[in-house]
Amino acid sequence: MPRPAAGGSAAPSSEEEVEQPLAEDAVLDIDEIRxxxxxxxxxxxxxxxxxGLLPVKTRIREIAALLLVDRMRSQFxxxxxxxxxxxxxxxxxxxxxxxxxxxxxxxxxxLGYLRRGHLVSVTRDDLVGQYIGHTAxxxxxxxxxxxxxxLFIDEAYYLYKEDNxxxxxxxxxxxxxxxxxxxxxxxxxxxxxxxxxxxxxxxSNPGMSSRIAHHIDFxxxxxxxxAAIAGLIAAExxxxxxxxxxxxxxxxxxxxxxQPRFANARSVRNAIERARLRQANRLVSQPGASVTxxxxxxxxxxxxxxxxxxxxxxxxxSDDDTSGVC
Amino acid sequence: xxxxxxxFSYLPDLTDEEIKDQLxxxxxxxxxxxxEFTDDPHPRNVYWExxxxxxxxxxxxxxxxxxxxxxxxxxxxxxxxxxAFDAQLTRQTTxxxxxxQRPPEEPGFQLERQExxxxxxxxxxxxxxxxxxxxxxxxxxxG
Numbered sequence: 001m002p003r004p005a006a007g008g009s010a011a012p013s014s015e016e017e018v019e020q021p022l023a024e025d026a027v028l029d030i031d032e033i034r035x036x037x038x039x040x041x042x043x044x045x046x047x048x049x050x051x052g053l054l055p056v057k058t059r060i061r062e063i064a065a066l067l068l069v070d071r072m073r074s075q076f077x078x079x080x081x082x083x084x085x086x087x088x089x090x091x092x093x094x095x096x097x098x099x100x101x102x103x104x105x106x107x108x109x110x111l112g113y114l115r116r117g118h119l120v121s122v123t124r125d126d127l128v129g130q131y132i133g134h135t136a137x138x139x140x141x142x143x144x145x146x147x148x149x150x151l152f153i154d155e156a157y158y159l160y161k162e163d164n165x166x167x168x169x170x171x172x173x174x175x176x177x178x179x180x181x182x183x184x185x186x187x188x189x190x191x192x193x194x195x196x197x198x199x200x201x202x203x204s205n206p207g208m209s210s211r212i213a214h215h216i217d218f219x220x221x222x223x224x225x226x227a228a229i230a231g232l233i234a235a236e237x238x239x240x241x242x243x244x245x246x247x248x249x250x251x252x253x254x255x256x257x258x259q260p261r262f263a264n265a266r267s268v269r270n271a272i273e274r275a276r277l278r279q280a281n282r283l284v285s286q287p288g289a290s291v292t293x294x295x296x297x298x299x300x301x302x303x304x305x306x307x308x309x310x311x312x313x314x315x316x317x318s319d320d321d322t323s324g325v326c
Numbered sequence: 327x328x329x330x331x332x333x334f335s336y337l338p339d340l341t342d343e344e345i346k347d348q349l350x351x352x353x354x355x356x357x358x359x360x361x362e363f364t365d366d367p368h369p370r371n372v373y374w375e376x377x378x379x380x381x382x383x384x385x386x387x388x389x390x391x392x393x394x395x396x397x398x399x400x401x402x403x404x405x406x407x408x409x410a411f412d413a414q415l416t417r418q419t420t421x422x423x424x425x426x427q428r429p430p431e432e433p434g435f436q437l438e439r440q441e442x443x444x445x446x447x448x449x450x451x452x453x454x455x456x457x458x459x460x461x462x463x464x465x466x467x468x469g
Contacts, residue, residue: 145389146389147385186388
């Protein structure tokens, strides 16, 4: 039963709050409005914390700019509807899709587009049921939790299996579509996955593709960017990479990039993790029994040079990134 | 006869927007919110049917509103209420409970007088709606 609006209580007070639109020839100071909102702080933080990813940053800047423009428009009494914010992130492994999604949730919350700004990260398992009638409640449960925040569907292409039309994934996609359309103000859906497979997914679900306003492609990192990322990761763990180590690291990255299963930032993280292991081993097994704070912090070239990437011939395929150290 | 049961029941019916604000208040206080429904209007009917499980991990009121909307759709002429349980030690009780839907017409109650010995009279209330079997009260109800 539709609720009738509560007679007298709420209406008059909200009418008083509505400001008179500005005069036709009024001029607004953009700088002042920028200062009032904390858009710049949010964007600056993004620049510092994320290396590279130019297309992503450009898009975020555009969304932030739209928010400012909408605020100004509303002061003139022009309509300002909330933009469609559903996104798809495509890119190679380790290009920062999950990290950016997390940031995006904070950011949209900071910009005032989301009420809560939490991120609910799910995969096919969380959405699709195991028997008939199991999928809808499961998907709805997840959507309920994600309301007011961001629903991040990792490897979204698994939701739909083209070759099996009785797969329950299609049901889940249908519910998602419905909510994406009807609850646009409450929820932002971000789909993520590898480029080619996501393209297939969108081809078989044209409705999904058209409801997503922002298709953002994450480019692979260059060596410079990877080195910068390594610096950030090391700083995060309170390690120091001296100049000669950075040179070796760049050499390592160039070699590693040519090898199969290179996973961008994730490979960098793994390389640093392994260097930490070697550094620990080096410090513990050294003859003298004393160690300084500087030694504990520094990763030396030797810690990276011991990697299999340098010792192995390129014709032999290296093992998976995480398996074993030599 | 308009039934006044739960918080806010002497106010005009809350709009969806107001319900949402109340729900958000509950969630911000870390109360778990549950949706319940019944078609027995008796004030002593405290055990309402549960619409799904209480929502422990829904951080935003619009998630709860989805369930409220689903319950209203399934039971368009039942009473639907939302109750918020405060699990805090030393409280552990329902902190807030209010109606979010009521039938379009509420026929009210009949006062029954029962003669006892020595001209004593016992009084009891019986909802007119309760004359029909469950699920068929309030006209177009569906079981």
